[in-house]
Amino acid sequence: MSEPRATRRVGIVGYGHLGQYLVRRLQDEGPRHGLELAFVWNRDLGKLAGMMPASLQLEDLDQADLIVEVSHPCVAQDHGESFLGSADFMVGSPTALADEATERRLRGAVERYGHTLYVPSGALWGGQDLQRMDQLGTLQALTVTMTKHPDSFRLEGRLVRGAGQGRRVLYEGPVRGLCPLAPNNVNTMAAACMAAPSLGFDGVKGCLIADPDLADWHLVEIEALGPGGFSVTSRRKNPAAQGAVTGAATFTAFWSSLLACRGHGGCVFLC
Template structure:
């Protein structure tokens, strides 16, 4: 029997996560049927450590590379600007699902996936219990979902008015609740920091970005940890309902945006893309990986 063709993978972004995935693909990918095709970065100079053959200087060259899967681990603006074109030629794993908080971006990416016959994937990242949340949502038993993320103030890459709140937290040296409320308006204010929350909104479309409650906390007492607390509440009868709370403590370098355990989670998700295991929603051609 003929062996299946190796799946060619392109990476968008060459920060901590992009470098880790590139290294894993080069060292461990071939036996798994995965080949690193190229890496692209907004700052092309950051690719200097890669062999020239693995550097993609212009995303306009993507159609000629024969890539099967493109993995974005850069910034939500990359999906907003290039996601439609990518889905016209390859499957797309969106590592910055905060991009989907913009309804127009979500609509364009869904339509592009349908037109191109490709699939938009959302990795679980640091979201613990993702599969259970998705199943409850599908069954109509999910009543509420709250995600609290606590990090060192130096780990936040805040925008707009939230930047001032982070600066105040740094100055005070005390635990500060930066935001608590619906997830959607938070995503553009902390696009690099709340992708776990965005993954929860995609896992539970019955609640979505407007129904998931987000709580973002700056705490100088956890300089090398990212703490994610997920509170799930089911539909109940006469005040009695299922309630589950999980707390994930992820080691992280000082001021790091991504915790160390999340690197392995992304690599796990990458390994289960087709022709391996995937979990799909046929109605919108989107899916979660590595559940």
């Protein structure tokens, strides 16, 4: 007879739409998957008042076996090492890893503490296939194009005034340069960079497009090139309300990624 599965305690960092969704699913379905909500933390602690029992608000990182960040890249940049020092860590804002120092610190913490850094696929279709090509040395080029309604963007720096009238290419070039300009919008591109470390943030090409006619969808197109003229192109049409940063299908994708975080032992793992 097999032994009962140990309950895995999960802490959620961030209580926006995605954080609230994950909390609800953990409370409703967690026990059947061997999962229990350990704590919830939000940058604006007032947001938790009246919505979350005090017993579930963060007091001690050691309460969790897995910490899930769905807040902002700065959280992983400022606290990722501490998270990995006590638990596995799923970085829901992988644009944080476009900062070379952050990626280096978190990879170092993985080796030092033996916990796993999980990178959720999110809206990245075929991430495991890209990873396999990269490991075999057959991935020669990778381009990720994301198209959204202008109201869906949370832009910074020189892109702030870019999403005006008409369909416009806001950025085209290495993903590393785009992540600080659209940190909440291009996590799919960042996940692709982590799936293909031989190309990385400097080698994977990102293209960000604003299209005012795209009111109900987010589009993600991926083109991978290999030797001898090999190519694969995918097009993902993700239902999304106008102005929504995250498409509807990405919520369930994150839940699926969370279920896959089962302790893979001191590595960086695309889930």
